[in-house]
Amino acid sequence: MPDTATSPEPLPILLLNGPNLNTLGVRQPEVYGSSTLGDVVELAERTASELGFGLRAAQTNHEGEMIDWIHEARGQVSGIVINPGGWTHTSVALADALVVPEVPIMEVHISNIHRRESFRHHSYVSPIAVGVIAGCGVRGYEFAIRRLADVID
Numbered sequence: 001m002p003d004t005a006t007s008p009e010p011l012p013i014l015l016l017n018g019p020n021l022n023t024l025g026v027r028q029p030e031v032y033g034s035s036t037l038g039d040v041v042e043l044a045e046r047t048a049s050e051l052g053f054g055l056r057a058a059q060t061n062h063e064g065e066m067i068d069w070i071h072e073a074r075g076q077v078s079g080i081v082i083n084p085g086g087w088t089h090t091s092v093a094l095a096d097a098l099v100v101p102e103v104p105i106m107e108v109h110i111s112n113i114h115r116r117e118s119f120r121h122h123s124y125v126s127p128i129a130v131g132v133i134a135g136c137g138v139r140g141y142e143f144a145i146r147r148l149a150d151v152i153d
Contacts, residue, residue, distance in 0.1 A: 010152065012054035013145060014077040015044050016069065018085030019061045024110075024138075032110050035138045044081070047142045051149040053078060063087060063094065070097040079104040079148045081141065088113070088123045095124040104151045106144040109134040 017037065020027060025036035041057045048055040056077070060066050066087070073080065080103060087094045088109070098105050105128055112135025113120040126132050131147050133140040 010053055011076060011078040012056050013044075013048050013148060014069075014073050014080045015041065015055055015057040015141070015145075016066060016080060016082040016084075017057075017059040018066060018083060018087050019063075021083060021085055022059050022061070033137050040138050040141055043138060044141050044145060047145045048149075051145065053145075053149065055145075063091060067093060067097040070094075071100050073101040073103070075101075077101065077103055078152050079106070081106045081108060081144045081148060082125065083108045083110070083141075084125055088125055089119055090124070092124055095128055098125065098128045104130045104148060106130060106148045107132045108140045108144045110137055110140060111135060 017040070022037055024032055024040065025034050037059055044057060045055045058069055070080070080098070080101065082098070082105060084091070084094055084107070105125070107123065107125045107129040114134065123132070130151050131144070133144045136143060
């Protein structure tokens with residue numbers, strides 16, 4: 001007899017962008033390209049939907065707000081894709097918060113942080129993340145969501 005029960009819809013993926021990412025398309029297009037944050041969210045929504053996930057997206061320039069969102073994600077999301085921006089290299093508090101939801105984390109950087117200034121070579125997030133995508137432009141968000149979906153399954 002076929003199983004007529006449908007599996008529950010997975011919890012959404014949370015996409016978080018840190019400081020200055022609201023200026024994508026304007027700030028240093030030679031480094032970050034011409035795509036806007038809206039373009040990034042649209043790409044992420046399409047990719048997540050294709051893989052059977054909803055997407056919640058948020059950006060902030062305020063570290064405490066980001067940490068609050070991460071705390072609130074516990075039990076509410078399947079995983080997190082995060083571009084921590086400058087907090088990547090400075091925030092132990094952000095790294096500590098990312099363990100609270102107990103879900104897989106994918107770290108994304110539009111530019112290749114390892115080809116840039118030496119202070120950008122260290123990430124407090126990478127040791128917590130199941131994967132890191134850097135230097136692939138905004139397509140890195142798509143790659144991160146695809147990999148996260150693989151890890152969640």
